Amino acid sequence: MTLRLKINLIVGAVTLLSLLAVLGLQLRSMRDSVREEVEAANRVAAQLLNRTVWLYAAQGTPALLSFLQDTGRIRSNDITLLDKEGRVLYSSPPPTYKAGRDAPEWFEALIAPAPTAQSIDFPDGKIEVRANASRAALDAWDYAVVLVGGALALLVVVNLLVAWMVGRTVRPFGQIVGALEQVQRGRFDVALPPLPGHEAGTIGAAFNRMVGELSHHIETERRAVRAEMQLSDSRDLTRWIDHHIEQERLTIARELHDELGQSVTAMRSMATSIAQRSTGKDMQAEQAARLIADECSRLYDAMHGIIPRLTPLVLDNFGLADAITDLAERTRRSHPALVLEAEVALGDARLPADAALALYRAAQEGITNALRHGEAARITLRLAGTPGAVALLLRDDGRGLPEGEPQHRHAGHYGLRWLRERVAALHGSVTLENLPTRGAQLAVRLPLEPEDT
Known part of the structure; x- marks a missing residue:
């Protein structure tokens, strides 16, 4: 009716x-x-x-x-x-x-x-x-x-x-109904002319405002969808680039370990042999040979220090728990005055390679920043896993973040930005904040898909 x-x-x-x-x-x-x-x-x-x-x-x-x-x-x-x-x-x-x-x-x-x-x-x-x-x-x-x-x-x-007066009065409402039907069909460029009557005019003006706001929100949503798609494409590209960078690092590290390492070891062996044969016969040749052997030893040690920074070979061979333990041990050896507590409890959590590498890089980045920029004397590292997620927590007693500055302006922010992008690509979260007393805290959480648990 x-x-x-x-x-x-x-x-x-x-x-x-x-x-x-x-x-x-x-x-x-x-x-x-x-x-x-x-x-x-x-x-x-x-x-x-x-x-x-x-x-x-x-x-x-x-x-x-x-x-x-x-x-x-x-x-x-x-x-x-x-x-x-x-x-x-x-x-x-x-x-x-x-x-x-x-x-x-x-x-x-x-x-x-x-x-x-x-x-x-x-x-x-x-x-x-x-x-x-x-x-x-x-x-x-x-x-x-x-x-x-x-x-x-x-x-x-x-x-x-x-009937005549009502028909004259409600005639503008037919225009309003027609405009609403056009909006229902997906047309958002509909605009009503000025309608006679106070009520009809008010409804028409409100309809035009509603359509304008609706068009604006729809355009904003479209832009958001396009931005999200671009961001998704950017994340996929970032993951692809990171994957290839890691592959190149792995290739370089293996070549350093297998090719250059063996060559340096052979050079040191030959220099040591020459030094032994020249003992008591040619002092000059013996000193030169021992100097070459010592340089080869330093080169070998330097090379083995570079290899973990390029890629943690122990991560591929033994898993995340042993890689974190190895990282903590090497950090203690290189910083004797540092107190580093490492606790690893992954339980039955099974990590994909990307997640394990991201957590290892997070621990590596956190330790580096705590020592280089925070001048920390004590670091606590905890890695805990559940069937649904893995969390890494690193605390230090250093200087912490500068007051009043965003996290991305903290020294070493390029490494942190890379870490955030990598963790975001894995649908995880990264937080870096000052502790109430002294020092800073880095927390990384990565969810695990059901098939990954």
Whole structure:
């Protein structure tokens, strides 16, 4: 049901109820008027006849009959003359007022008072006076017909006027509905013109603002989706680059270990052999050979110090737990004054190669920054694993982060930025913050997929 039809029905119902109430009041008024008229006419007729009947009755019944015939009909009354035996000598003639017409019986019964009769007795007979409300009821019926006709005409006129006004008023809402349907179909460039009427104009302005905001939000969401796709592509590219860098590092480390390491070892062996053969024979050759052997030893040690920084071969061979333990041991050897506590409890957690390498690099980066930039004297390293995630926590008692500076501006932030990107690519999290007392804390958490656990 449309809004226009609803309003028409409501106004029509209210108008009809109002007209019915008016008709009810008019009907009550007509009933009171008819009763008053009939009762008054009956009372007057009875008083008139009561005064004159005895005068004419004294002259005889013929004189009374002549009087009644000359008087004719008294409105709203039926007069009947009876003799001693009860025979009817005279009855009032039919009414001439609106002769041949009567009100409907149901209407007359509705408004006419109850019939009343009065009797005037005299020696030769009696006269009966009965109230007759047919003419008053007919007058009331004619008035009621005019009143109802006018009410119906008024009802039709009011409804037509209301239908025209409502149609004119709700016409802008059709435009609003059409615009909403276009928005539902995916068009967000719809704009409503200025609509007539305060309410329609306000709704139209609000609709235009809503469409503008909706278009802005949709464009923002599209940009966010594009940015997310670009970020995803960038992360994939970063992972691809990191993977190839690690492969190159692994290749270089293996070549250093296998090729250059063996060559340096062979050179040291040959120099040592030459030095031994030249002992007591050629002092100059012996010193040169021992110098070459010592340099080869230093070169070998330096090379073995570079290899773990390039790639942790122990990680590939023995796993993350042994690699972290090896890292802690090498750090203690290179920094005798440092107190380094390492606790590894991976449990049954099985790490993919990317996750293990990221955690190892996080520990390596954290230790380097704590020593180089924080000048820490004590470091605590904990690595714990569950079937769903692996967490690395590194704390130091160094100087901590500079106050008031973002984390990425901390010394060594290039390594931390690389670490964040790598961990983010694995859907993990990295936090670096100052401890309440002294020092800093690095926390890395990597979730593990169900198939990886």
